[in-house]
Amino acid sequence: MPTPSAESFWPWPEGDTAHVPYRVFTDPELFQREQERIFQGPTWSYVGLEAEVPEEGCFRTTHIGDVPVILSRSKDGQVHVLINRCSHRGALVLHEACGQHKRFNCVYHQWGYDPDGTLRAVPFKNGVEGHGGYCGVDMDMKALSLRRLRVEVLNGLVFASFREDTPPLREYLGGVWPQLTRVFDGRKLQVLGYLRQRVRANWKLYFENVKDPYHAGLLHLFVATFGLFRSTQRGETLAEPSGCGHLVSYKGGAEEHREEYEQQGITTYQKGYRLRAPELMRKLPDFRDDIAVSIQTIFPSLVIHRISNSIATRHVLPRDVNDFDLIWTLLGYADDTVELRNQRILQANLVGPSGYISLEDVEALEIVQRGIQGERGDAAFVALGGTQVQYGEPERDLANETAIRGFWKTWRTLMGV
């Protein structure tokens, strides 16, 4: 006799904010729909940093969802985001990861484009000795330029959108703006390096993870024991209707106790264990505030962190329903002192695919993806702190899943699910 099946949450009951059916992480058809409704929908996707394309003709290739794109800088100093698909017969116009060319030439038949996407050169346009070519063909060079996406640049961060009706970036970010512009405050950025990993999990699990204060003190033993993040700490989460949000935790105690607090954090990270090289956790003066950890998410492709002196963008690139790439771009400011720069480099040990406080996240995501295989309408239970969804108003404790519920409401609205 078959065992009675559990209640099915798929189709997802209207108005149910306490459950997230696992189908959303496993269904290839939903993944296809996300391409159109989310990545090519009314959203702002992160593409790269202005600092990565410093001069005319500099470019980087990346993706928005499954669409290949180019981030480039033209002669007039503007940055552009172009679809990396030749107007002739579809080849990638640029197939290198990054570089610098005055003219972007497609290797297949040498059509040449300016760095702003304008089509400039078509070999044998007028045929050979009066034969062939495009004579007599109504060829609109302008219409054959590379498709240029709408772009907004926020203090060095470049975002693009496929749609004209996406709200302006500032409005899209909502309450995330103030925290984001503390780190991206207009100072000249310096890329210190890249770390990359391929995660065997659905990309949305990552967005849940960075909106989840519940796991932070429980999964990450290293931070918990160092006092970088404790579940009892003061902090807040915020969700915006656009899917953006933040998670901030404050250092315990008043400013004058801070040093003492840090000293204690350094001496032990598990009872009986001392860090033999405490310089790793030393935090040099950086921002004038009381924040221990600050994480911003800009849906659907970017996470930004500030953890001690480490600053980075984390670019989330879905590959298919079961896989995404995570690219960490570790940053400093061009005017950092040598000491501060070195501390940022040293604290790269905390983050990335071997990071003391980030390797577990990927582990957790991968075991969720494995755990939900074979689901038949089962769902995650996300009712920590209630079932309410709250936009624009922070939740001021760290034992809730409110931001996760907000995220799913956004996703459902965009997807029409």
Next chain:
Amino acid sequence: MGDPTIRCTVEDLLYRYAEALDDGELERWPAMFLESGQYRLIPRENHQRGLPVSLILCTSRAMMEDRVVAIRKACVYTPHVCRHLHTNVRVGEVEAGHVETRANYAVYRTTEDGETVLLSVGHVEARVALGPEPRFERMDVVYETFRIPGLLVYPI
């Protein structure tokens, strides 16, 4: 061309190093470095472009010992073992009891279900302090598998 005896010494050190990691005897790893030794695991793309960030950076043996304790006590990951293959070992001229060396490597990772994947491939550039007990003064592991499959827990 390096001296074959020196090359033997360096190969032996490198193989013992690999053996410690392959046998899961992480605690033996820091001891293969000088007290002031440095270890860096660097993605090839950063190395090539002169970008300073490493995946793992230990500026002293103490920092390596911290890494070992953290892996044992404070990190959460699916159990697995690693297997190092070192080849193309070359040594330079001995200068004041030190020698520069270079070798290629591949590391495979095997999980508890018996699945093996290629975790990392690249090369090692190291400076070895010779003597009755040779140790690494500096080791740079440059990995070209720079899109890491999942996590990388153990040093290479």
